[in-house]
Amino acid sequence: MIVEAAPAKINLALHVIGRRADGYHLLDSLVAFAEAGDVITLSDGTGFAVCGPFADDVPTGGDNLCLRALRLAGAEARVQLDKRLPVAAGIGGGSSDAAAVLRAARRMGQPVPPDLAALGADLPVCMAAPGPARMRGIGEQVTPLAGLPALHLVLVNPRQPLATPAVFAALKSRENAPLPPLPLAPDAGGLTEWLAGCRNDLQAPAISLAPVIAEVLAALEAQGARLARMSGSGATCFGLFPTAKAADAAAQALSVRDWWALATRTHPSPAQREGRRVQP
Ligand SMILES: C[C@@](CO)(OP(=O)(O)O)[C@H](O)COP(=O)(O)OP(=O)(O)OC[C@H]1O[C@@H](n2ccc(N)nc2=O)[C@H](O)[C@@H]1O
Numbered sequence: 001m002i003v004e005a006a007p008a009k010i011n012l013a014l015h016v017i018g019r020r021a022d023g024y025h026l027l028d029s030l031v032a033f034a035e036a037g038d039v040i041t042l043s044d045g046t047g048f049a050v051c052g053p054f055a056d057d058v059p060t061g062g063d064n065l066c067l068r069a070l071r072l073a074g075a076e077a078r079v080q081l082d083k084r085l086p087v088a089a090g091i092g093g094g095s096s097d098a099a100a101v102l103r104a105a106r107r108m109g110q111p112v113p114p115d116l117a118a119l120g121a122d123l124p125v126c127m128a129a130p131g132p133a134r135m136r137g138i139g140e141q142v143t144p145l146a147g148l149p150a151l152h153l154v155l156v157n158p159r160q161p162l163a164t165p166a167v168f169a170a171l172k173s174r175e176n177a178p179l180p181p182l183p184l185a186p187d188a189g190g191l192t193e194w195l196a197g198c199r200n201d202l203q204a205p206a207i208s209l210a211p212v213i214a215e216v217l218a219a220l221e222a223q224g225a226r227l228a229r230m231s232g233s234g235a236t237c238f239g240l241f242p243t244a245k246a247a248d249a250a251a252q253a254l255s256v257r258d259w260w261a262l263a264t265r266t267h268p269s270p271a272q273r274e275g276r277r278v279q280p
């Protein structure tokens with residue numbers, strides 16, 4: 001039996017910097033992974049089973065991203081998914097699950113298939129988990145980043161699923177500036193300050209489709225978040241907090257509404273690379 005974490009993917013910054021002829025958008029994103037996430041278990045046999053708080057929202061047919069990943073890897077196994085993350089929520093649940101299946105299959109001796117993007121634009125970055133990475137192109141260019149600290153954060157989802165294509169379609173400006181130069185080995189405060197100068201260009205179009213996102217961001221700020229921003233194509237937002245205690249208190253306060261709220265922490269860059277230059 002092989003157990004793999006499928007951590008929540010968080011686009012700490014997501015700049016849309018152009019569009020390809022095929023309609024896919026060119027991105028420049030700083031991605032981190034949370035300690036919180038789904039859990040994948042591969043065991044002998046075949047088939048797919050799902051449990052957990054968001055199990056009912058997972059498609060269980062052959063189009064499930066876990067099974068598609070298993071097929072792409074040419075592996076045979078029984079897949080159990082503990083679905084702890086909301087679905088269609090901008091935190092890469094399906095992509096992170098698929099990447100976890102591929103990592104588990106690799107541990108079983110199956111090579112990682114070359115065409116990861118066949119499973120979605122977020123697959124390559126999810127294979128870099130749990131360390132933070134910069135994602136460019138349409139998602140296929142991934143650079144693991146050294147020297148980034150862990151951040152305390154609260155994830156909040158207003159339980160309104162958003163379809164990624166609809167959010168991209170609602171985008172008004174497709175040619176925006178890339179990320180500014182990344183800081184050298186910042187501490188959590190320095191990284192938060194740098195992030196404040198960045199954006200999620202999908203936030204405004206997502207709010208136009210789901211205005212409750214603006215309420216979530218305002219609620220995170222009211223709880224003292226040093227920065228509140230949406231992840232991916234939404235609707236999940238994150239708030240950055242200075243301590244685990246402050247994040248726990250905010251998550252508790254935000255749980256009184258019918259929202260999913262969770263205090264967690266991002267994984268820092270791998271320890272052996274700490275202190276080296278961040279910018280590739
Ligand atoms: C927006 C992001 C940011 O990390 O995250 P999520 O909101 O999905 O978590 C990703 O780029 C999403 O990745 P993923 O969800 O794997 O996307 P895909 O299945 O490949 O594409 C879904 C649809 O999104 C649009 N799309 C996706 C990626 C991209 N670079 N440009 C696009 O225009 C296209 O309309 C595509 O048909």
Ligand SMILES: Nc1ncnc2c1ncn2[C@@H]1O[C@H](COP(=O)(O)OP(=O)(O)O)[C@@H](O)[C@H]1O
Nearest residue numbers: 064065066087088089090091092093094095097
């Ligand atoms: N294992 C899975 N977990 C979640 N969603 C999945 C999975 N497999 C397929 N999907 C489909 O992928 C779509 C995107 O879901 P998800 O990856 O959670 O969101 P996002 O792309 O916004 O991060 C959903 O509409 C869902 O039906």
